[in-house]
Amino acid sequence: MKNWAGNVEYSTDDIRHPTSTAEVSAIVAAASGPVKALGSRHSFSTIADTEGTLVALDLLAGEPSLQSGDDGVPVSVRVGAGSTYAQVGRYLAGQGLALPNLASLPHISVAGAIQTGTHGSGVRNGSLASSVLALEIVRADGQVVTVSEHDADFAASVVGLGAVGIVTAVTLRVQPHFQISQYVHEGLSWAAALAHWPAIMSSGYSVSVFTTFQGENTHQVWSKRRLDVDGPEFDLAALGATEATVALHPLPGVAADSVTEQLREPGPWNERLAHFRSEFQPSHGEEIQSEYLIPAEHAVAAITALRAIGDRIAPLLHISELRSVAADTAWLSPSYARDSLAIHFTWKPLPAEILAVLPLIEHTLEPFAPRPHWGKVSTMSPAGLRRAYPRLGDFAAHVRRVDPAGRFENAYLKRVLPHD
Structure with missing residues (x-):
């Protein structure tokens, strides 16, 4: 079995589908080797892989x-x-x-x-x-x-x-x-975007900027405004952008049937905050994803640095998305203790070429303390991860306390977690 994108083939045929917590407990207690949970198979890294038993959670839904x-x-x-x-x-x-x-x-x-x-x-x-x-x-x-x-x-x-x-x-x-109204602008210049970056990113409840890091203009700006709390709208048209009059997919040349309602049509939060409709195949399908989060105050400098290597990035990209994420308190959250800019790459299915360019991207972002997303592809070293995640050592010690025999360990965790 493979993950959703097809870039990870799981290393076991022992896949269970329990329907209750009691069944999960019995599987774990009886297992003679390692065990890992498997969700919707949307991780692009090998974080959920194992040579032991995969416990698929797809039947653990039930009524909320x-x-x-x-x-x-x-x-x-x-x-x-x-x-x-x-x-x-x-x-x-x-x-x-x-x-x-x-x-x-x-x-x-x-x-x-x-x-x-x-x-x-x-x-x-x-x-x-x-x-x-x-x-x-x-x-x-x-x-x-x-x-x-x-x-x-x-x-x-x-x-x-x-x-x-x-x-x-x-x-x-x-x-x-609550309700959300969503709309898209095209043709916003990078000069205007970077000059007004904090204002643009805070102008709606949720804002995404799509780009290939090449050219003088951004690709699209998606604004999702909450009707009950958002203040005055930031005028992107005054900066030279053009508001779309038809629904647009973020990937160039892809039909917009799968995206959530745009064109300022108000609708419920669960039908607007996501980019894609649940009844359609998400995103592109044949892709690999990477993502790095940096402190929000470094956004303009980091984007400028990535644009300088855009000629190396763009040929491998479907699209890149830039988003804001507020700080939280989970030790291994990429936005732990800092407001962040998330720099997301949706790559074409070219694994060798992607693995070759990721070190360049990580080196370019290094001055801005990047944290890679755990479920996506990166090449950051264990030492780099320890610098990026200040509580990684504490987390590893916690894992050793609750799982001293390494029942939930796999090759991915052996690589990324400190062992001292």
């Missing part, structure tokens, strides 16, 4: 359940780890509720996205992990534990890389339902 405060108002929702954000979004919207944000794809599983540090966009919006209130985890001995936001282990567990156990349920903070 709401929890209310003392006043009877819902404050959280408990969902199965295999639930997708599309499923959770539909349920919450039907209850008049919402999550604060979504990633670009609603197809991804809740647990897998959180465990790898996945995020959406918005200067006030943290990663998907920042909405987590509690995790239900099956430990290496099959014991089921709940780790909540008030526990000492929480910050080490939320973005846990699948190393601290198998997450079987997640409790997420909810808020009242």
